[in-house]
Amino acid sequence: MPPILTKGTMLIRTPDKFLSARAILNTILKDTRKYCNWCGSVYNPNDFPCCDNPQVGSHVDHLHGLLKQNKIVRETQDNKFASTKNKSMRLAVSLPAGLFREWERCFKNSQGEKLIKSGELPKFMKEFPQFCIPKKM
Numbered sequence: 001m002p003p004i005l006t007k008g009t010m011l012i013r014t015p016d017k018f019l020s021a022r023a024i025l026n027t028i029l030k031d032t033r034k035y036c037n038w039c040g041s042v043y044n045p046n047d048f049p050c051c052d053n054p055q056v057g058s059h060v061d062h063l064h065g066l067l068k069q070n071k072i073v074r075e076t077q078d079n080k081f082a083s084t085k086n087k088s089m090r091l092a093v094s095l096p097a098g099l100f101r102e103w104e105r106c107f108k109n110s111q112g113e114k115l116i117k118s119g120e121l122p123k124f125m126k127e128f129p130q131f132c133i134p135k136k137m
Helices: 018-030 059-076 097-111 123-129
Strands: none
Touching: 018 097, 018 123, 059 097
């Protein structure tokens, strides 16, 4: 998707990385363009369906559906840490792919670093609990 940050949007640097990430996410969620969350293509009614599993909507549409799904997964998981029965794997976060790609790209362009660097996942999970799958870390 093309960048959504326009000349009129002003982002200010802050020492709090996740405060900045939240501001960027809020800006991205104002974009009302529709796209397919499965294949990433911009929605075109003349070229629909775009793939085998079209999931067309805006960032807000995809996020709303995913937050409902996260709540169901959180309530039905085997344990509060969201791990498998044999404890071989744990779920951590869940975000719509298109939204995450856009968020990561905008954050990198404005802040000059990755949104979630190595070792920052627990802090990200605490800052954005709506994307967190386990009840307890």
